[in-house]
Amino acid sequence: MxxxxxxxxxxxxxxxxxxxxxxxxxxxxxxxxxxxxFLWMLITSFKSAADYTxxxxxxxxxxxxxxxFENYKIAFELLPIRIVDxxxxxxxxxxxxxxxxxxxxxxxxxxxxxxxxxxxxxxxAKYKFKGSNFIYSLGIIxxxxxxxxxxxxxxxxxxxxxxxxxxxLQVLLSGSPFGFTFIFFYGVFKxxxxxxxxxxxxxxxxHARVMFQIYxxxxxxxxxxxxxxxxxxxxxxxxxxxxxxxxxxxxxxxIYMFQQRASINGATVPQIMCGFIMMGTVTxxxxxxxxxxLLEKMNVGGLKG
Amino acid sequence: MNERKIxxxxxxxxxxxxxxLLYPGIMFLVFYVGLNSASFAYxxxxxxxxxxxxxxxxxxxxxxFEMIFQGNNSLLGRGIINSISIFLVLNVLGIPIHMLTSYxxxxxxxxxxxxxxxAMMPSIVSGFVVSLLYIRVIEGPIPELLLKLGIVExxxxxxxxxxxxxxxxxxxxxxxxxxxxxIYYPNAMNQVNDEVIESATIDxxxxxxxxxxxxxxxxxxxxxxxxxxxxxxxxxNAGPLYLFYGYDAPPETYFSGYYVFQQTMxxxxxxxxxxxxxxxxxxxxxxxxxxxxxxxxxWAMEKFGPSED
Numbered sequence: 001m002x003x004x005x006x007x008x009x010x011x012x013x014x015x016x017x018x019x020x021x022x023x024x025x026x027x028x029x030x031x032x033x034x035x036x037x038f039l040w041m042l043i044t045s046f047k048s049a050a051d052y053t054x055x056x057x058x059x060x061x062x063x064x065x066x067x068x069f070e071n072y073k074i075a076f077e078l079l080p081i082r083i084v085d086x087x088x089x090x091x092x093x094x095x096x097x098x099x100x101x102x103x104x105x106x107x108x109x110x111x112x113x114x115x116x117x118x119x120x121x122x123x124x125a126k127y128k129f130k131g132s133n134f135i136y137s138l139g140i141i142x143x144x145x146x147x148x149x150x151x152x153x154x155x156x157x158x159x160x161x162x163x164x165x166x167x168x169l170q171v172l173l174s175g176s177p178f179g180f181t182f183i184f185f186y187g188v189f190k191x192x193x194x195x196x197x198x199x200x201x202x203x204x205x206x207h208a209r210v211m212f213q214i215y216x217x218x219x220x221x222x223x224x225x226x227x228x229x230x231x232x233x234x235x236x237x238x239x240x241x242x243x244x245x246x247x248x249x250x251x252x253x254x255i256y257m258f259q260q261r262a263s264i265n266g267a268t269v270p271q272i273m274c275g276f277i278m279m280g281t282v283t284x285x286x287x288x289x290x291x292x293x294l295l296e297k298m299n300v301g302g303l304k305g
Numbered sequence: 306m307n308e309r310k311i312x313x314x315x316x317x318x319x320x321x322x323x324x325x326l327l328y329p330g331i332m333f334l335v336f337y338v339g340l341n342s343a344s345f346a347y348x349x350x351x352x353x354x355x356x357x358x359x360x361x362x363x364x365x366x367x368x369x370f371e372m373i374f375q376g377n378n379s380l381l382g383r384g385i386i387n388s389i390s391i392f393l394v395l396n397v398l399g400i401p402i403h404m405l406t407s408y409x410x411x412x413x414x415x416x417x418x419x420x421x422x423x424a425m426m427p428s429i430v431s432g433f434v435v436s437l438l439y440i441r442v443i444e445g446p447i448p449e450l451l452l453k454l455g456i457v458e459x460x461x462x463x464x465x466x467x468x469x470x471x472x473x474x475x476x477x478x479x480x481x482x483x484x485x486x487x488i489y490y491p492n493a494m495n496q497v498n499d500e501v502i503e504s505a506t507i508d509x510x511x512x513x514x515x516x517x518x519x520x521x522x523x524x525x526x527x528x529x530x531x532x533x534x535x536x537x538x539x540x541x542n543a544g545p546l547y548l549f550y551g552y553d554a555p556p557e558t559y560f561s562g563y564y565v566f567q568q569t570m571x572x573x574x575x576x577x578x579x580x581x582x583x584x585x586x587x588x589x590x591x592x593x594x595x596x597x598x599x600x601x602x603x604w605a606m607e608k609f610g611p612s613e614d
Contacts, residue, residue, distance in 0.1 A: 153343050
């Protein structure tokens, strides 16, 4: 009997080992698939066009000009794009202007986007009043109930109100009180004790002061995480320009057009890679300088309600 | 006197609540309730030859259903089939792989830091750059490599060849989506009580047993959230089609979300928005299909999932 048990246990362990051996192999392949293209991109960005044509995978060869650092300069010069302006035909948008547009979208947008769910989540989590449960349930329903087909109407409405093709107005009018951020903030606010507020009320603090000077500062690491994540994801946004603000090209749109029109503007594959690297550098610096905070706070909870 | 003081305190509290919710409330009423209601109303209208709107009854819905029931023979029908298929494939395949790989990271096995770092690559250099790089790799080095290895006889264009383009989108979606799971699931697993896992290990439980019986039930709420939001987003899924093809994706690669987007944007630049009522009707149909499925998924996952005890 003992021998049979031992054999069964060994068999179980073998199955376990086999599964995790397969997982290891899979993860090695995944890691390679993530890292190798970036190495390839980096190496390719220093090659001459002839070098790339002769060999896609090799390091820059002296035979074809060696390491081409000026690819970055050329890519930077080719990055400006031309957009249609009905009054003058075409106007050229400089890299600086695209950078500024990206900064408006990614710097201001996430901040505006955080205000609404933060205010709503704080009130619903911290105050009991008629309708607080309703607002919470509404938050859940809005998040999980899909509503489709309003893009056309949104465009029409934006033109009618006047925020179509105006990036600043669009950013100011963006955001939603609900969504994942609301649920996330609600969960965190719920864990913070109300006794801080009670003590502050005894000392004569107002509700607004309690919210802005006690609870919001306590949430600062959470707000910062959400802000940085939103900044990173919107930094390369090109759809806002495509759909809503064609006269306000962002860097993402610039890079998208730069590689789409490579055959027209004469950019080579190595120079396109330079463009990608320049685009990714900002988010890479931001991510690497805040990664400890981001990795700790990236969490998704349940959907109670 | 005391009662008056209490009611005054309550009045101050209610005023604060009202004022705080005023800004998000207005935004919600205008941009969610207002726009979606207008879109609903629009679905019953149509443009005449003079570009005036008039009542169309259920005409737009009839036309949309006709297209849907043509299945693969219409772009809309094909889009719906593709959207549902990719969701099922990615989840049936994806969730078990996510669980096993996340557990590997959670247990801090060999190389977990490097794996985690690589999973974060789309966040580090932005998902957009990763996607553009993917296109370049799939159009250049990969076909060359396949040719060199003798896997194909002549150089292929993966993005455009009907034999490969849909499979390519499946692979791309899995590849780009996989990394985010490797961040969120191990983080959720970190909330599991260490002592429970330790005692299970002492009792001789294998990793698979611990994963199935302890870890997965503990992170079930996270799993439910991903599943429910995934189901809610099926019909809106546009895939990476705009990034890959602009407005000219090959018909066999269409997704339902892309169909609506492509039609909206084409009409924006071309036919004076005459398609908007029809697209609104499609949106309503998508909502009618998705809403009960999403609510059912949430209900089923909560009902039949592990209890919190």
